Amino acid sequence: MSSPRTTPWPVLALFTAGYLAPYLLPTVVGRLDAYLPVTATQAGAIGSALLLSSATAGFLLASLVERIGARRLARAGLALAFAGYGGAALVHAVPAVVAGAVLGGFGSGTVTAVAATRIAAQRDPHRTSTLGLLGVSALAGAVYLTVPHLGPGHGLPLAAIALTALAVWPLTGRLPAAGATLHTRREPAPLPHRRSGLVLVAVMPCWSLAQNALWGVSGRIGLTQAHLTEAAVGVVFAVALGAGLLGVLGAGALGPRLGRALPIGAGTALIAGCIVLSASATDLASFAGGEIAWNTCYPIVLSYLIGLAASLDPARGRWAVLVGSASSLGTAAGPLTGSLLSAQAGFPVMGAVLAAGLLVIAVPMTVVARGAGRRMLPVVEIPVETPARQTATAA
Template sequence: MSSRPRAAWPLVAVFTAGYLAAYLLPTLVGRLSACLDLTPAQAGLVGSALLLSSASAGFALAGRAESFGACGPARAGLLLAALGYGCAALTTSMPLVIAGVVTGGFGSGAATAVASAGIAVRRDPHRTSSLGLLSVSATAGALYLTIPHLGGGHRLPFACIAVVALLVWPATSRLGGSSPACGTSPVRGRLPHRRSGLVLAGGMAVWSMAQNALWGVSGRIGAEQVGLSEVAVGAVFAAALGAGLLGVMGAGVLGARLGRALPIALGTVIIAGSIVLSSSAEGLGAFAAGEIAWNTFYPVVLTYLIGLAASLDARGRWAVLAGSAASVGTACGPLLGSVLSEQAGYTAMGLILGAATLLVAAPVTAVALHTGGRPLVPGSVRRRGGAPAALLAARGNGLSGAVPELGAPEQAVAEISVPALWRRRLVRSAFRTAGGGGQSNT
C-alpha cells in the first residue's frame, strides 16, 4: 500500500503554519499601527517586510528540496517562525519587532516552500492544496473570532502564530514519505515549460499583490469608512473565512471536472467585483458582502493556481517558484494598499486593484489553457508518441494506472538470462516468421 494518504496531513499542517501569517495580515498591520504609534504606511511596510522575507526563503529553497530533504528545512523554518514571531510578541522596541518579523517571515516561507514542493509531487496536488487552504482558513477564522475579545495589543496575534508553529513542529517527522529523501543529489537540468512558468509566476505576483493590497487595509476600511468596532470587523472576517471554507470544499469536490482555465477566469472576475464592492462600502451589508464574496472565491482560484504550478514540473520547482513570486506580490500588497488608500481613497484604490486583477486574468488563463493537463513522464512521452501522445494521455479517459503519473520513476530494465537451447529455438522461430521457411541446421 502507498504511504501517500498518511503523508497528507503533515503537509497540510506545515502549509497551515507557513500561510497563517499572511491570513492574519489585517490584524497584524492594524495592531502594529494602533499599538506602536505607526502610521498606516509604516505598519504596511512592516507587513511587507514579513512577506518579502517569506518570499526570499521560497526562492532560496526552490530546486534544492532534493538536496536538503523535507524534515530539516521544515523544522528549521518552523523554529525560526516561533522564535521570530515570539520575539516580536515580547517587545515593544521597533528594531526588535522588525527583526522578529523578518526572522519569522523567513521561517514561514521555508515551511511553505517545503509544503508546496511536497504537494506538487502528490497524486492529486489540487486536493492536497485544497485541504491546506481549508486548514489555514479554519485556523485564521477561529483566531479572528478570538483575538478581538482578548486584547493584548500587537503581542497576541504574533504569539498565536508562534504557538501554531510550535504545535506543528512534531509533524515534520512524518514528512519523509511526502517529499524527496534527504541526501539525494540536487535537481539538475532546465525547468520544463519555462515560458508558461514565467508567465504564471508573474501573473501570480500581480494577482497576489492586488488581493493583499485589499486584505491589508480591510480592517481599516471596516473601522474608518464603515465605522465598525474591532469586534464587529473580526466577526465579518470570521464569517468571510467561513465562506472561504465552503469555497475550498467546493473546489475540492469539483476538482478538475471543469479544467483549470474556467475556474481561474470566472473566479478572478468575481474577485475583481468583490474588491470594488468592499472598498467602496459605506455600510455593514455592502462591506460584509464584498468581504464574504472575496474570501469565498480567493482560495478557490488560489487552489487552481497552485495545482497549475504543480503540473508544470514533476519535482515541484515551479510550485515553489510561483508560490515565492506570489509571496513577493503579497509582500508589496499591504504597502500598496496603504499608499493608494492614503493618496486616492478607498474607493479609487478598489477600482485600481479590480482593474489590475482583471488584466492579469488573461495571461494566467492562457497558461491554464496551454498546459491543460499533467504530462506523462518525459521518457515515456518520447517512446510512446511524443507531444500528441502526451496530450491524449493528459485529456483522455483511459484506464487509471495505464499512464504513469508525473514524477513517477521509470521501471528499471531487468536483464533475463536465456539458455542456449532457448536462444536457438527463438532464432528458428524468427526465421520461420520472416519467411525463411527452411529448417535450420543449428
C-alpha cells in the same frame, strides 16, 4: 507518493503554518498601527517586510529542499517562525518588532517552500492544496474570533502564528530526510514547461498584490469607512473565512470538471468585482458582503493556481515553489501598496485600480491554464466531513 485517498497530514500542517501569517495580515497590521508608535503606512510597510522575507526564503530554497531534506528544512523554518514571531510579540520597541517579523517571515517562507514541494509530489496536488487551504482558513477564522476578546496589544496575532509553528513541529518527524526522495543526484533535471512557468511567475506577483492590497487594509476599511468595532470586524472576517472554507470545499468537489481555465480566468474577474465592492463599503452590510464574496472566490482560484504550478513540475515541485515565491512578492508589496493608494486616493479608488489590474492579468493566466488543461487532471474527491474536522482541529 501518496495514494489519492491518503491524507498527507504533515504536509497540510506545514501548509497551514506557512500560510497563517498572510491570512492574519489585517489584524497584524491593524494592531501594529493601533498599539505601536507607527503610522498606518509604516504598519503596512512592516507587514510588507515580513512577507518579502517570506518570498526571499522561497526563491533561495526552491531547488534545495530535496538536497537539504524536507525534515531538516521544515524544522529550521518552524524554529525561525517561532523565535521571530514570538520575539516580536513580546517586545514593544519598533526596531525589535520589525526584526522579529522579518525573521518570522523567513521561517514562514521556508516552511511554505517545503510544503509546496511535498504537495507537488502528491498524485493529486489540487486535492492536497484545497485541504491545506481549508485548514489555514479554519485556523485563521478561529483566531479572528478569539483575538478581540483577549485584550489589547500588538502581540496577540503574532503569538498565534508562533504557537502554530510550535504545534506543527512534532509532525516533521514524518517528513523525508535529505536525499530520501531524490530520483537521481547525478545530473539536475531542467525545469519542464519553461514558458508556462515563466508566465505564471511573471503574473503571480500582480495577482497576489491586488489580493493583499485589499486584505492588508480591510481592517481599516471596516473600522474607519464602515464605522464598525474591532469585534464586529473580527466576526465579519471569521464568517468570510468560513465562506472560504465552503468555497474551497466546492472547488475540491468539482476538481477537474470545470478544467483550469474557467476557475482561474472567470474567478479572477469575479475577485475584481468583489474588491470594488469591499473597498467602497460604508456600512456593515456592504462591508460584510464584499469581504465574504471575496473570501469565497479567492481561495478557490488560489487552489487551482497552486495545483497548476504543481502540475508543471510534478517530480520535484520547483515551479510550485517559484510560483509561490513570486506570489509572495506580490503579497509582500500588497499592504504597503494598499496603504499608499488608500492614503492618497481613498479606499474606493484603490479598489478600482486593483480590479482593473486583475482584469488585465486574467488573460495570460487563462492562456496558461488552457495549455496545461490538455493534460488531464485527476478527479478530486474530498470527504464531506473534512471542513468539520478542520474546523474542530483549528478550534
